[in-house]
Amino acid sequence: MSADQLVATRTPVSVKRPWRPPERGHLRRSDFRWGIAFIVPYAAVLFAFIVYPFGYALWMASKPSLYADLIADPHYLLTVVNTLLFVGLGVNVKMFLALLLSGFFLRRRWWIRALLAVYVLPWLIAAAQACISFHWMLQQEGLVDGLLSALLGIDGPIWFNNRWLGVGANIVAYIWKWMPFWTVIFLAARMTIPRDIYDSAEVDGAIGVRRFVHITFPLLANLYLVCTLLSTLWTLGDFTTVFIVSGGGPGGYSNVLATLGFHYAFDTARPALGVAAVMSALPVLIPIVIVLMRRFHASEVRL
Amino acid sequence: MSMALAFPQQAARRTRYRLRRVVIEAGSAILGVVLLIWSLLPVYNMFLIALDPEEGEIEFDGNLWPPEPSLQGFRDVVTQQARYLEDFWHQFGNSLFIGLLAMVLTVVIGSLASFAVSRLRLSKGPLLTNIALLTYTIPASFLIVPYYRIMHAYGLSDSLWGVIAAQVAFAFPFAILILHLYASLIPLELDDAARVDGASPLHVYLRIYLPLMVPALAVVSIYALLLAWNDYLYQAVLLTLRNMTVSMTQGQLFADVDAEWNAMMAAAIIYVLPPIALLFALRRYVAASVTMVSARV
Numbered sequence: 042m043s044a045d046q047l048v049a050t051r052t053p054v055s056v057k058r059p060w061r062p063p064e065r066g067h068l069r070r071s072d073f074r075w076g077i078a079f080i081v082p083y084a085a086v087l088f089a090f091i092v093y094p095f096g097y098a099l100w101m102a103s104k105p106s107l108y109a110d111l112i113a114d115p116h117y118l119l120t121v122v123n124t125l126l127f128v129g130l131g132v133n134v135k136m137f138l139a140l141l142l143s144g145f146f147l148r149r150r151w152w153i154r155a156l157l158a159v160y161v162l163p164w165l166i167a168a169a170q171a172c173i174s175f176h177w178m179l180q181q182e183g184l185v186d187g188l189l190s191a192l193l194g195i196d197g198p199i200w201f202n203n204r205w206l207g208v209g210a211n212i213v214a215y216i217w218k219w220m221p222f223w224t225v226i227f228l229a230a231r232m233t234i235p236r237d238i239y240d241s242a243e244v245d246g247a248i249g250v251r252r253f254v255h256i257t258f259p260l261l262a263n264l265y266l267v268c269t270l271l272s273t274l275w276t277l278g279d280f281t282t283v284f285i286v287s288g289g290g291p292g293g294y295s296n297v298l299a300t301l302g303f304h305y306a307f308d309t310a311r312p313a314l315g316v317a318a319v320m321s322a323l324p325v326l327i328p329i330v331i332v333l334m335r336r337f338h339a340s341e342v343r344l
Numbered sequence: 345m346s347m348a349l350a351f352p353q354q355a356a357r358r359t360r361y362r363l364r365r366v367v368i369e370a371g372s373a374i375l376g377v378v379l380l381i382w383s384l385l386p387v388y389n390m391f392l393i394a395l396d397p398e399e400g401e402i403e404f405d406g407n408l409w410p411p412e413p414s415l416q417g418f419r420d421v422v423t424q425q426a427r428y429l430e431d432f433w434h435q436f437g438n439s440l441f442i443g444l445l446a447m448v449l450t451v452v453i454g455s456l457a458s459f460a461v462s463r464l465r466l467s468k469g470p471l472l473t474n475i476a477l478l479t480y481t482i483p484a485s486f487l488i489v490p491y492y493r494i495m496h497a498y499g500l501s502d503s504l505w506g507v508i509a510a511q512v513a514f515a516f517p518f519a520i521l522i523l524h525l526y527a528s529l530i531p532l533e534l535d536d537a538a539r540v541d542g543a544s545p546l547h548v549y550l551r552i553y554l555p556l557m558v559p560a561l562a563v564v565s566i567y568a569l570l571l572a573w574n575d576y577l578y579q580a581v582l583l584t585l586r587n588m589t590v591s592m593t594q595g596q597l598f599a600d601v602d603a604e605w606n607a608m609m610a611a612a613i614i615y616v617l618p619p620i621a622l623l624f625a626l627r628r629y630v631a632a633s634v635t636m637v638s639a640r641v
Contacts, residue, residue, distance in 0.1 A: 075545035076460040080472075083457035083516070089498070090513035091479050097490040098482070145375060156376055160383050165620045168574040169591050170612035173598055174386040177393065177605075184389045217386065226638050229631075233639035264638060271480075278483020280577045285598065299485040306489045307581070319486035330481045334474050337521070 098316050107317035116293055116301065117318065123208050124297040124322075127215070127283070128276045135216045136223055136269050140261070143227035144253070157228075164221040172285035175214040179286075207287035207295030214286045215279065223268060230264050231257065263336065270333050277322055298322055394418065394609035417606035421614060426607035428593050428600075439589040440618070442504055442579070443572040446511035450519050450568035451561055453512065458523035459549050463535055476520040484514040488581055495582055502584045510578050515568040522567075525637045526560035527553075559633030562626040566619070573619055590615045 111117045146157050163171065178184040179200040186197030200206045234257065242248075242256050258265075280299040283289065289296040289304065296304065298319050306315030397414040420426040424433065461472040491510060500506035534556075535548050543551070554561070576591045583592060594612060597603040623630065 072464055072545060073466070076464040076466040079456040079460035079464070079545075079549075080466070082453045086453060086509065086513050087475065087479070087516065090509050091482075091487075094487045094490040094494055095482050097494060098487060101490065142379075145372065148372065150372075152376065153372070156379060160379055162383055162387060162620075165570070165623060166387070166616050167591065167612075167619075169576040169594055170390070170616060171386055173594060173612065174390045174393075174609075176598075178386060178389045184385070184392070217382070221383075225634060229634040230638040232635055274480045274483065278485045280485035281574070284576075285595075299483070302486065303488065303577075312489045312492075316489050322486070323481070326481050326483075330477055333480070334477050337473060337477065 098320060101313050102317040102320040104313065104317075107314055108321070110314060111317060111321065116296070119204075119294060120296045120298055120301045120318075121321075123295055124277070126208055127212055127279075127297050128273060131212045131215045131276050132269060132272045134212075135220050136265065136272060138216070139220050139223035140227050140258075140265060142220075142224050143231055144257070146224065146228050147231050161221040161225060163218050164225075166218075168218060168281040169285060171218055172214060172282055175210070175217070175286050176288075179210055201287055201290040201295075204291065204294040207290055211283050211286050211295060211297075215276065215282045218282070219272070219275075223272065226268060227261065227264070230261055234260055267333065267336050270329050270336075273329055274326065277326065390609050390613055394606055394613055396606050398606070417604070417610035418614075420604065420607040421611045426604045426611075428597050428603065429607060429611060431588065432590075432593075432611060435588045435590050435593055436615070438504060438587055439573070439591065439615070442507050442511065442589065443569050443618070445508045446515065446572040447565050447568040449508065449512045450515040451564055454516055454519040454564060455523055455554070455557065455561065456549070458520055458527060459553050462524055462527045463532070463548065463553060464545055465532075473520060473524055476517040479514075479517045484510070485577055488577055491578070492581055501582070502587060504583070504587055506582050507575070507578050508572075510582070511568070511572040511575060515564075515571050518567055519564045522563055522633075522637055523557065523560055525640050526557060526633055528640065529636060530556050559629040560637070562629035563633050563637075566623055566626060566630060569622060570619055 146153060146160075179186075181199060185200075189195055189197040198206060200210055238256060238260075239252065242252055247255050278299060279297070280303065283295065283297045283300045284303070287295045289300050293301070293304065298321070302315040302319040304315070305318055306312040392410060394417045395410050395413040395415070397410075397412055397416055417426075421429055421432055424430050426432075429435075457472060460466055491506075495501045495503075495506045498506070500509070530553075534552055538548050538552055576595060579589045579592050580595055583589065590611065594608065594615075597605070597608040
């Protein structure tokens with residue numbers, strides 16, 4: 042085959058306009074079609090299983106009289122206080138401890154690495170099963186009471202007979218389950234902080250607590266904020282922990298919004314009231330989502 | 345000794361330094377023990393109950409290890425002898441079906457959408473992450489009542505597919521965020537080079553995007569599997585006796601005052617294993633991508 046022939050066979054290809062990277066928003070029609078085809082499954086699931094149920098929920102909860110009923114129910118106000126405690130303590134204690142512990146797990150010791158593997162176990166254990174174990178630990182004659190009397194010689198309280206002990210047990214179980222996840226996130230972020238920043242800080246005398254306050258925390262602040270907001274959203278929606286650990290007991294006094302909504306809808310057969318109960322959290326949820334969006338776009342610009 | 349006399353200041357500094365090291369080491373050892381007990385106490389309780397030969401025993405009798413540990417609970421589960429657990433492997437299969445399909449669908453649909461926006465440069469691209477984040481306005485548990493009704497309309501009541509759809513929809517936001525952040529680390533010039541050479545978008549997706557995104561896809565898989573594996577509410581409300589899953593049985597046993605609790609805890613321990621195995625298999629990818637993504641936020 043001669044060179045001429047080779048060129049001849051190739052010409053038809055080069056006649057076609059060569060592909061060029063598009064400006065954003067000026068795609069070629071075929072690329073645009075591909076893009077739409079790739080997005081359709083996502084959009085379909087999103088519409089059928091988020092947007093429509095959400096709209097349905099708004100419609101169910103749209104009657105103002107429902108909110109009058111909620112306010113009139115003393116359990117609702119109790120539940121709002123419990124939810125604020127559960128979310129406020131559950132999120133902040135967990136995130137702050139996770140941030141501190143990530144520093145501990147950064148140490149290069151074989152036993153600390155081994156400990157990390159044990160420490161992430163709660164995150165991998167399915168929520169319902171872990172919560173059942175928590176519930177049984179706190180039963181009368183359970184493991185916690187047994188240990189209390191064996192080690193300290195005191196009789197443990199009846200945990201689920203007291204509103205605050207019930208709420209506290211829920212919070213501790215929630216922190217136990219989710220702290221490892223956030224610790225790993227912070228640990229990963231700390232690993233990316235260059236060593237020389239610390240070295241030069243040490244020359245300037247920043248060690249120990251001062252190093253954490255002036256170097257580590259400012260570098261992780263944005264991540265810490267984003268994670269705290271995400272965790273707030275997830276914690277507000279947590280159902281399993283409260284439903285199983287305290288079961289809302291005693292008598293519904295340790296419920297949070299998610300379990301109260303479930304109780305209204307399925308135990309007292311007032312689904313609209315249940316939806317209204319959870320929808321009353323929207324004024325808190327929406328600002329958090331707006332702040333999150335801004336944060337994500339701020340970090341995108343920086344990229 | 346003579347050194348210490350000769351340079352008293354230096355010696356004092358050295359002692360102080362040594363003291364500091366001892367305090368730090370002792371402190372980390374104590375913290376380590378505390379963390380070990382904290383992490384393992386509920387797990388230990390599970391084993392304590394599962395290994396107890398007596399069926400209805402959840403009390404702690406002061407023995408740190410059951411005096412006569414027995415695998416009877418596990419045997420009852422595996423051979424499907426225990427009450428409520430006659431169909432354990434069928435229930436386990438249902439759980440696995442939900443978990444694996446939710447995982448695969450989240451990865452496939454999420455990565456396609458994320459690819460279209462971040463790599464094909466569709467206009468209004470940032471809209472996707474915003475919509476994903478908007479989904480978070482409404483936590484999954486808050487939508488259970490409308491879901492219960494809507495599934496009837498869709499003909500998905502008492503269907504595993506209904507649960508899968510819910511899990512996929514609620515796994516999307518986090519999946520999209522992770523994929524989006526990770527994709528921003530891969531230079532677009534790679535795609536462009538392939539396109540100039542005549543590759544179609546589908547080719548770029550399969551040959552360039554997917555192989556390079558493996559660490560992020562591993563994280564999304566684990567996340568989606570754990571989300572479905574952790575779910576109790578949707579399975580309990582949307583499914584009935586015909587389609588029992590392990591989580592539902594656990595709830596049922598939990599409500600029974602007279603159940604075989606050693607078998608139940610043994611079932612719980614078996615149920616806990618698959619996600620641990622998956623994380624162990626994917627640990628390298630997960631470590632890599634968690635590090636990269638958290639550095640980007």
